Amino acid sequence: MPGSEVMTDTTTTDLVPADAASLHGPVIAWFDQHARDLPWRRPEAGAWGVMVSEFMLQQTPVNRVLPVYEQWLARWPRPADLAAEAPGEAVRAWGRLGYPRRALRLHGAAQAITERHGGDVPSDHAQLLALPGIGEYTAAAVASFAYGQRHAVLDTNVRRVFARAATGIQYPPTATTAAERKLARALLPDDESTASRWAAASMELGALVCTARSEECGRCPIADRCAWRLAGKPAHEGPARRGQTYAGTDRQVRGKLLAVLREARGPVPQQSLDAVWHEPVQRARALDGLVADGLVEPLADGLYRLPA
DNA sequence: AAGTCGTGGAC
């Protein structure tokens, strides 16, 4: 929208730059003291380790990612190792992390890295963004965490921290707004290495202290200047922002179908897939969807398998 | 641009 850049947002109490800078020190100092020792943060993880972790962490909790991440990197320590495998092996190794299309996209990204970038995860934001499964957030995260670059890294944790500390509201909007991106850029430290540190620190603060529910302001290094807390922590206004009932959806059927294929060694007969769901129309629709997504490969004689 | 896409733990 032309003109939106210059519109003044009167509904928020965004910090002025001088206040913004005062956040960096306390948050980064807190991070130095309380950061979790996660495997993808260790130097030996490398850019590939960071990238794999970011794929797995999309909409999935850290604790569930940890074991799969370790197995994945032990088996495929470089992008070329994964690229040489059948995509179905990536889907199988993905296990029960959920959203298995991520496994397919990670495999595709590994192939693109092998073909276009000599087997090295690119450090350029635009080149990262061009890889399958990498959007604005993941491109910024890899560039920042793996290569120490200066990028606004706006994930759900950071958005919540900024919504509270800077804007004074309990929760950020459903979808990321231009105002949020602008705020994130304004809060980004000038120095590259400090900016990279800030990105990780503000994210960790949201993950450990400034959580969605039962936030712990007593442990927050910037509680004394948090706009939301200073306003008396007003409750979120408006309707509940979620409504994804899972039971009975196509997603549940897809999950059941894929679980059968994941646990089988070779091709599976149609009959085995039919057993997971009673309703034939929905079952067929789910299976068609999996085939269309490239997660399942139909063979002759009513056999199905993970993609070769 | 609102819907779709898994899974399981916490309260």
Added chain:
DNA sequence: TGTCCAAGACT
């Protein structure tokens, strides 16, 4: 128990 939530991407 049902609801909410978890380092989003894609169409």
